[in-house]
Amino acid sequence: MSKNIDVELRNIQKRFGSNVVVDNFNIQIEQGECVSFLGPSGCGKTTTLNMIAGFLEPDQGELLIKGKRMNGVPSNKRELGMVFQTYSLFPHMTIFENVAYGLKLRKVPKSEMTARVNKVLELVKLPHVAERYPKQLSGGQRQRIAIARALVTEPTLLLLDEPLSNLDAKLREELRDEMKRLQQEIGVTTIFVTHDQEEALYMSNRIVVLDHGKVEQIGTPWDIYNRPASEFVHTFIGKSNRMLGVIEKVDDSGLRLRSDAGIQLFGDLRNKVGPGTSVSIYVRPEKITLHRENRGTSGVNRVNGTVKQTSFLGAYTECEVEVGKYSIMVRMQSTQQESALASGQEVYLEWKPEDVFVFPREGQGS
Known part of the structure; x- marks a missing residue:
């Protein structure tokens, strides 16, 4: 037709x-x-x-x-x-x-x-x-x-x-x-x-x-x-957290990355980049789950950090978490508990490999 x-x-x-x-x-x-x-x-x-x-x-x-x-x-x-x-x-x-x-x-x-x-x-x-x-x-x-x-x-x-x-x-x-x-x-x-x-x-x-x-x-x-x-x-579209890093390994299970702060991360094969490529690594704030305790969920990226500040924005709350040299923004549905996160509190962040976006940095091939 x-x-x-x-x-x-x-x-x-x-x-x-x-x-x-x-x-x-x-x-x-x-x-x-x-x-x-x-x-x-x-x-x-x-x-x-x-x-x-x-x-x-x-x-x-x-x-x-x-x-x-x-x-x-x-x-x-x-x-x-x-x-x-x-x-x-x-x-x-x-x-x-x-x-x-x-x-x-x-x-x-x-x-x-x-x-x-x-x-x-x-x-x-x-x-x-x-x-x-x-x-x-x-x-x-x-x-x-x-x-x-x-x-x-x-x-x-x-x-x-x-x-x-x-x-x-x-x-x-x-x-x-x-x-x-x-x-x-x-x-x-x-x-x-x-x-x-x-x-x-x-x-x-x-x-x-x-x-x-x-x-x-x-x-x-x-x-x-x-x-x-x-x-x-x-x-340009929406907010995103950015880290710099390098592709360490590519195999059937996906990408293994290491940030310049030493954080090991995983991405999926949608990101067409080869080993050794210097990359920008992105994850959107709403794709990150915040926990107060280390739950040890398998199959996800997991880091720990310290709460810097929280901002109550009505339907959702944004929490800025210090992870090594980076400030990671997390966006969560607002609850009394999430809004009460205290500055200096240790928390654990998780996100899925498919929520990682990887782009070669300028001057790098794929």
């Missing part, structure tokens, strides 16, 4: 002077997907979105929407809806007039226009603000109106350029939930640009991780988090 591809980028490249800001970007985005472009500032995510929108032209490669080549096609001919970081509402127009603006440009009959505006205001749960002006709304309400304005034209593709970054944490979370509900309810193909890893993991069917204009990995949120293709992807 063939897939319905709404967006395709083929070997897209963009330069500003001698600086290559997007290099050899390839992706197919299926109908109804929500795909996030994720990366630090300057990685090329917004530049790529602007090429898809028609605000910039690629220097190389092809860009297709619904199978039609879009190179050179102006933005207003691409059937797009776009929501920006700033709300971009007309302050002198009512909310109804703001939402209806794109329909008015398309000369949609008044009765149909009214029905479509009312429908989309219902979708964003703001039917009661139609006659108000933007200055009379909160920031979250204004951004929902910006989303309604993008959806009312029934676009083939919805482009979201960091639409939540100007909101406070609580409102950002609420609007994120609302956007996911809308995207799934309407089924519009969506590209979401963000530097916020949690937003990308929450919103997306797939994530494109970019760094310095290059695609580091394209995958599901689960794959990006649990099967990172590079050290950059692993460290």
